[in-house]
Amino acid sequence: MQQANHRPQSQPARRADQPIHLARSAAWLALCALSLGAAPSVQAIELGALSLTGFAKVSVSRVNNGCEYCQREPEAGRHFIWADDLAFGKKFGGLTTHSVQIQPTLALKFDLPQGFKLSAAFSQRYRDGEADLPGVVYERSLTLTHEYYGTAQIGNFVSRGWNRADYPYASDLGLTAFSDSGAAYGILTHAVRYTSRELFVADGNLVLEATYSQGDRDFDRNKPELFELWALWGRGPLVIEAVAQSSRNGAAAAFAKAGFTGLTPFANRDDKQLNGNRQGMFMVLGKYQIGTEYEVSGGLRFNRWSGAYAVQLTTGALAQWNNPFNVDWNGVDANGVANPGYAARSTDVMVGLRKYINPKLVGYVGLAHLGKASTDNPSERGQSNSALFGSLGARYDVGQGLSVSGAINMVSYRHKGLAPLSMPAHNAFSNVDSRIAKRGNWLSLEANYKF
Secondary structure (H helix, E strand, O other), X not given: OOOOXXXXXXXXXXXXXXXXXXXXXXXXXXXXXXXXXXXXXXXXXXXXXXXXXXXXXXXXXXXEEEOOOOEXXXXXXXXXXXXXXXXXXXXXXXXXXXXXXXXXXXXXXXXXXXXXXXXXXXXXXXXXXXXXXXXXXXXXXXXEEEOXXXXXXXXXXXXXXXXXXXXXXXXXXXXXXXXXXXXXXXXXXXXXXXXXXXXXXXXXXXXXXEEEEOOOOOOOOOOOEEEEEEEEEEEOOEEEEEEEEEEEOOOOOOOOOOEEOOOOOXXXXXXXXXXXXXXXXXXXXXEEEEOOOEXXXXXEEEEEEOOEOOOEOOOOOOOOEOOOXXXXXXXXXXXXXXXXXXXXXXXXXXXEEXXXXXXXXXXEEEEEEEEEEEEOOOOOOOOOOOEEEEEEEEEEEEEOOEEEEEEEXXXXXXXXXXXXXXXXXXXXXXXXXXXXXXXXXXXEEEEEEEO
């Protein structure tokens, strides 16, 4: 059976940051630099124009209401009706999970005449020895930069719809349940991007950006296409960002880290059998620095999905299907077509507070709410459920690129049953399955080394 190209049941990967004692005057400069790329690591390995950077992370968690392999069809994506059933006799309770991640980035940089700079980058993330998103490369790009004309980029790279929500917002609060959910796509393929230079607007600094992604170009009838707009404005201690993403004919999903490729991995076989998919989102993010000790942040996201009809693409015992979304299984649409997918909309929100205790230690508390969905689907597919995630933790900068962190986390569903539509799996982000337990808590520990 064909599945969406992601691992929602794994603990989401996130970029690490080191706590810094920020002053008001530094807030804009730090975030603007991060908006255009990761700050260079002091541990970078350099050889002329060639550099190697990245991170290696080990994490472990202990959840009180976990259940391993409790889904009767463990490999089935959540939008298949046969994924709804639980395995008979399975017990839930204490469950320990662990993960090892590494993401090296190999880069080449050249200075060109007239103030231009050219760089090339290749980066892939691995989880427990395997590619984090099978079949999708995190970055494989060429970038041309000029201080006045801005930045142009082409190739594979991360979207703002996932990357900006993840860092420096959700991952700073231990709330990747917000950044990794929703209707965005995270890794863009066959894409082109233009980022403006810093502009002075309304007594602040403004950066504007537009991105276009073609996805899998082997599709003819259902050509993938994604547009993304991003704006970042900052003045003193305040930074506000907005991201809009609209796509068609990507694999239907509620996993903002997913790669944007095509409806299925088999364009030549499946193109004529499918009728497309549309989804998108609009998100506002913000941070405000209160003196040198506190930082408040938040995010608001509006998701929309067209829904995707369930279509059996091959026959036989190992029949393959497309990636359906919000399906009325065994129902028909107005034209008599079976298993129709229904449009849906939902709203998600995140708020948090960080305290810089000293230059090496920062504490944080955060909440994320994944809301109920509005849809005309007569079948219950999770649209009536919602989820509240919370995290209380701290991160310590050991030095020399190493940081350690720990957090106490919780999740509370509105009711037991199928998970909210903006979640990629019923136990995503917490290992607490919404069909088994209404609430759960877990302790997470992490060591992250940046090189």
